Amino acid sequence: MFHQADQVRSMYLVRSGAVALERTLRDGVPLTLHVATPGMALAEASLFAETYHCDAVARSDAEVAGLSRAKFLAALRNRPEAALSLIESHAKEVQAQRARIEILRLKRVSDRLDAWLDLHRAPSKGAWITVAEQIGVSPPALYRELARRRN
Numbered sequence: 610m611f612h613q614a615d616q617v618r619s620m621y622l623v624r625s626g627a628v629a630l631e632r633t634l635r636d637g638v639p640l641t642l643h644v645a646t647p648g649m650a651l652a653e654a655s656l657f658a659e660t661y662h663c664d665a666v667a668r669s670d671a672e673v674a675g676l677s678r679a680k681f682l683a684a685l686r687n688r689p690e691a692a693l694s695l696i697e698s699h700a701k702e703v704q705a706q707r708a709r710i711e712i713l714r715l716k717r718v719s720d721r722l723d724a725w726l727d728l729h730r731a732p733s734k735g736a737w738i739t740v741a742e743q744i745g746v747s748p749p750a751l752y753r754e755l756a757r758r759r760n
Contacts, residue, residue, distance in 0.1 A: 610651075610665040610675075611652070611665050612661065612664045613660075613661055613664050614660050615661050616659065616660055617652075617660060617661055617678060618677065619675040619678060620652070620656060620675070621651040621652060621665075621676075622673065623645045623646060623647055623671060623672075624671075624673060624674055625647050625670075626667060626670050626673075627669050627671060628651055628665055628667050628671050629668050630642045630645070630663045630666075631663055631664050633664070641742060653699075656678065709743065711724070712724045712725055712744055718746050718753075719754055721744040722744060722751065722754055724744075737752070
């Protein structure tokens with residue numbers, strides 16, 4: 610949909626699938642900043658920016674609706690319930706990011722996993738790889754920790 614440094618022209622809503630906001634680090638490794646899933650706005654933090662600060666990368670087949678930035682701003686001005694909905698989603702995202710920062714500050718994989726599990730329920734089978742990404746560890750490190758807990 611867009612790449613880092615592209616001019617911001619549209620706002621997006623993910624209707625299905627998952628779209629990640631990623632920035633490639635100097636060593637070529639992508640850093641995932643956010644993953645938008647169905648019903649979530651995508652790159653709305655760019656509403657007041659001239660250019661996007663990251664790339665939008667589909668993580669799966671995704672359907673995304675776009676609306677020009679001008680129309681999006683007009684809707685927020687003319688529909689207070691839309692503005693409040695956006696503020697609510699941002700507040701929840703801030704809370705989630707603050708929790709993630711606290712988890713990432715923990716040194717041990719076991720502590721990170723415990724903290725994540727305290728906030729979320731255990732993921733469905735096959736979704737542990739997403740947990741590894743969210744807590745900032747490699748999938749093999751997480752799987753070793755899970756195996757240790759089973760023993």
